[in-house]
Amino acid sequence: MKPQPNHRQQEILNVLQKAGGSARIHSIAQTLDVSEETVRRNIKLLATAGTVEKLHGGVRITGSAEETTFQQRLQENPEPKQRIANKVAQMIPNGSSLFLDIGSTTAFIADALRDHQKLLVVTNSIAVAYKLATRNNNRVFMAGGELRSHDGGAFGIDAMNFADNFHTDFAVLSAAGINATNGFMLFDLEEAKFSRLIMAKSATRIIAADASKFNRQAPVTIGKPALVDYLVCEALPPDDIVNACENWTTEITLAD
């Protein structure tokens, strides 16, 4: 007689899912409050069905091997933007609320936040929203409208009004250029307007920028640089910018 599908197996899969694709027998048994033998028995059935693979001491969902190595590769070989993104992710606790604006660095930050739980995210970037929606009990609020064809961002009065509804713990921003006299700058007026708004609506303001932005010129300033609490980068900026940050009471945080 064929073994009947069993709800315990469903529960095990749920645990595995939450744990990122793999877990130890011991930890599964503890989570479900059953004996390890029960877990083993059901895993044996799931394994013969091909749903999971048994390992000594644990189990993983079939096919999640590549993703693990990919993630490991990200950790081992971090490009500057990934290192900055990881640092920013460390600064943001589970359960926080945050604005994320548009930009290549913020897309990396969204990736780095993939294991955070219960975030409340407000963004006008389709890439950020896509990466963080439907994950880990996050709540994602996406500003609507026409998405710009070059970066997938929603701008304009509707996006501004949308963002105006929120107050968050963090605003995470990118910058196209930084210098000692003008502060933080962008190429686009619409982006800058949006950045100013979300800086005004959040408790802690973080700007993420790699070293290529130091003393680069860009036409529009983001706003008063003294508003920025943290500048996260992978290398120490030139002296004049370091001094300026001291005046702005902006703390420079180096990625590991």
Add this chain to the structure above:
Amino acid sequence: MKPQPNHRQQEILNVLQKAGGSARIHSIAQTLDVSEETVRRNIKLLATAGTVEKLHGGVRITGSAEETTFQQRLQENPEPKQRIANKVAQMIPNGSSLFLDIGSTTAFIADALRDHQKLLVVTNSIAVAYKLATRNNNRVFMAGGELRSHDGGAFGIDAMNFADNFHTDFAVLSAAGINATNGFMLFDLEEAKFSRLIMAKSATRIIAADASKFNRQAPVTIGKPALVDYLVCEALPPDDIVNACENWTTEITLAD
């Protein structure tokens, strides 16, 4: 006249939704404060209707087999949906304007449209918007708001008002169930409202559904089935549905 929808069944479905797609008989009975036998009896009915699957000790909503994130659900059973998506893409010329609603099938359709040029796309699905924005001179209009955590869709009055701005050549819809008496159905009232709206605002209406949807039960009808111009599927439906489509003047299109 007797197989009337029973409210207890709705309650059970609600509990399942909240629990993430699956739950134990014992826990459902406790939550609803009824005997376990009552839960089993109603689950038996839901199971014969195809809405849920029975497991020993529990139950899960059909389709959430590897109850996982939306992004992983996209990858299960991909062949039929892939073929349907390619067929739908063939029906849509370059330069068209179209609504795309939310659903795993429509996400495949968005992928199949990756080589189309100059589309104007209106959607409330983050996955669709992400796949089609910043490509091939498309213009993408994304409805904003809070994205539902299980599928990344924006719903509610704001999404409706947003969609109401547009008139398009095509509406591409998905269905959770199809039968001869009730037509096309969905699990969710909000989804159905959005579907009705975009059907009313477009010239040609296409519903994409794989064979698993035939004679599957779902609680909310999408609207008058006679409004639907094309039903795209990978296999011919049962005779009663075929006859009903003739009455509705709905053309059945088989994927290659």
Add this chain to the structure above:
DNA sequence: TAATAAATGTTGCTTTATGTTGGATTATAG
């Protein structure tokens, strides 16, 4: 209101899952 139908609860019994034990196997440290 009484008569009827539907849904739910209860009971005894069968099937299936789980916990426990002891011994075999496999990883890990020194």
Add this chain to the structure above:
DNA sequence: CTATAATCCAACATAAAGCAACATTTATTA
């Protein structure tokens, strides 16, 4: 390589879940 601890496996007793028949409550209708 050996010693040690962790993990795995098989067998049995126990607990839990499923099922069917009947009793009881609740809802519907005349």
